[in-house]
Amino acid sequence: MxxxxxxxxxxxxxxxxxxxxxxxxxxxxxxxxxxxxxxxxxxxxxxxxxxxxxxxxxxxxxxxxxxxxxxxxxxxxxxxxxxxxxxxxxxxxxxxxxxxxxxxxxxxxxxxxxxxxxxxxxxxxxxxxxxxxxxxxxxxxxxxxxxxxxxxxxxxxxxxxxxxxxxxxxxxxxxxxxxxxxxxxxxxxxxxxxxxxxxxxxxxxxxxxxxAVFSDQRYLKFMVASIGATIIFSSPDYYLAAHLAERFHTINLFGVTIFGQRMLSVVTITNTLIIVVLMGWMTKLFEQWSEMKASALGTALQGGGFAVMFLLNDFWPLLIVAVILTIGEMIVTPASQSLRAEMMNPEKIGAYSGFSAATRPIGAILASGIVSASVFVGNVGAAVLLLTATGISILFTYLAVQMLRENRTR
Missing domain, CATH: 1.20.1250.20 (MFS general substrate transporter like domains)
Structure with missing residues (x-):
């Protein structure tokens, strides 16, 4: 404080x-x-x-x-x-x-x-x-x-x-x-x-x-990475919700029946509570890490976690994975947002911020597309699609950071 x-x-x-x-x-x-x-x-x-x-x-x-x-x-x-x-x-x-x-x-x-x-x-x-x-x-x-x-x-x-x-x-x-x-x-x-x-x-x-923003190749690469990240964190609103509603094995826990929709709420509440309780400690734990290292690890844990959830149907495995991907979320969020700020042209921060906000609907639309694609590729295919988005996010973050480092040394 x-x-x-x-x-x-x-x-x-x-x-x-x-x-x-x-x-x-x-x-x-x-x-x-x-x-x-x-x-x-x-x-x-x-x-x-x-x-x-x-x-x-x-x-x-x-x-x-x-x-x-x-x-x-x-x-x-x-x-x-x-x-x-x-x-x-x-x-x-x-x-x-x-x-x-x-x-x-x-x-x-x-x-x-x-x-x-x-x-x-x-x-x-x-x-x-x-x-x-x-x-x-x-x-x-x-x-x-x-x-x-x-x-x-x-x-x-x-x-x-x-x-x-x-x-x-x-x-x-x-x-x-x-x-x-x-x-x-x-x-x-x-x-x-x-x-x-x-x-x-x-x-x-x-x-x-x-x-002028479109001509900034470094920022465009980072926005591609941001679209991939949006696909990841939009998963609970799209395919994960559909997957749990259709395939989750309903259980009775402490007298409460947990079915698919309630399991999604359990995942959301678990995620929020962990962040509220542990975010400060996690920030101090990883404050010495570079933005690239933190972004890569956090994105991999979060994206990989949701992909694994696409394959799971039972309460305790889903809860354990929810904890793991939340750890990734806490690692990647401050690092990624700090990188985004550093990559903006100081003279056009407003336009850069507006363009950044405009990429979120694109990611949400692509995330919703996984729901439609799952009809043909199943939950394994949906997991592969999410892992692909995760890999793209990490790769384009790396490419953007490399250009940023080159600019720092000039």
Whole structure:
């Protein structure tokens, strides 16, 4: 904790904001899918959720472009204000006196767009005021905070969403406005005007800005590695969920029946608890390792762990592997995020952050493709596909790091 108070104040405040944002998002986000299905049906809900992802994708790219033009704080204020108004609108449409699911959807669409718009500026600000030496610690702490917030938010949502939805949504809106107040009152600008480029605010100017990112071969290689990493950590949401639902051997443990869906929850809870309890210790244990060494080992343990889970059907083997892959996750996360920050062009961090965020939907789509491919290749084939993604992630991280090392020695 002493190390936390030595960090730049903007970083401290950003970590507090991240806890609030993730907690409120986790409390309502997963439950809104059920809400939409109840009102719109499964087919329409699927289309609406895809539209939300597309809107967030575009907002993130444009927000990253403007973070270099307007500065970090301005973009954060606009994005978080839109997010806050979206949550407030959604809450007002779910009162005990009036419910409107259509306006509720628009409110959550606003919240997603606002959050996506602000995210590249928030990441750019973190990079502006951090150093190569303290980034591992910062990203490890952020990851710990995210997992703690998810655990608390999911618990609140599961307990109150059905019985006290209006009050929960009001709390969500208040949390968002609290984050907005922190940005307006206490966050300071970290990207001075003299460093900002002269490109315009138009969409075409944004396209030209990202063209420069595409020309950075080192960063493109690292983004390929990031897509592979996204496929790995998306596994619980896609093939692993389907595999456990179809093939898990149901057992009775301490009077509780554990079937496929519950086993996935057990894996998720185990993962979160280990991270919350051990993340600080693991960061200190591996702080002397190079980013490449930590990334390779962590990715191999995490990707290999999920691939093995694709082949398992029983409770205890799955639980043991869940512990092993969580260790890999704790090793790779701070190292990989620190590497990503170092590989960005300091003059275009906003655009680089926006491009980084844009690769995540690509990885999620490929991860979902393993579910479709498994119809033809089975669980062994799905495991091989995931191991291939793991190998690609390690290989392209290595290639990017080699180019980074060459640049350091020039």
């Amino acid at each position: 002493a190390a936390f108070f030595k960090l730049d104040r903007n970083i401290q405040l950003r970590i507090v904001m991240m806890f609030i944002t993730v907690a409120i998002g986790s409390s309502v986000g997963p439950n809104m899918t059920i809400y939409y299905v109840d009102y719109f049906g499964a087919f329409s809900t699927g289309i609406l959720l895809v539209l939300v992802q597309i809107a967030g994708f575009i907002a993130g790219l444009y927000g990253g472009h403007l973070a270099d033009l307007w500065g970090r704080k301005h973009v954060m204020v606009v994005g978080i204000a839109v997010m806050s108004l979206g949550y407030l609108l959604a809450a007002s449409m779910n009162s005990p006196f009036y419910i409107n699911p259509y306006v509720t959807f628009f409110g959550f669409l606003m919240a997603t767009v606002g959050l996506s718009f602000a995210s590249p500026a928030e990441e750019a600000m973190m990079i502006d005021v951090s150093t190569v030496k303290n980034r591992k610690f910062i990203y490890a702490m952020i990851y710990w905070v995210i997992n703690l917030a998810v655990m608390i938010g999911a618990g609140l949502g599961g307990w109150f969403f059905k019985t006290a939805r209006f009050q929960l949504l009001i709390g969500t809106a208040l949390g968002a406005f609290m984050s907005l107040g922190i940005v307006i009152v206490w966050i300071t600008e970290t990207f001075p005007k003299e460093k900002r480029p002269a490109h315009g605010q138009s969409v075409w100017a944004a396209v030209k800005s990202y063209r």
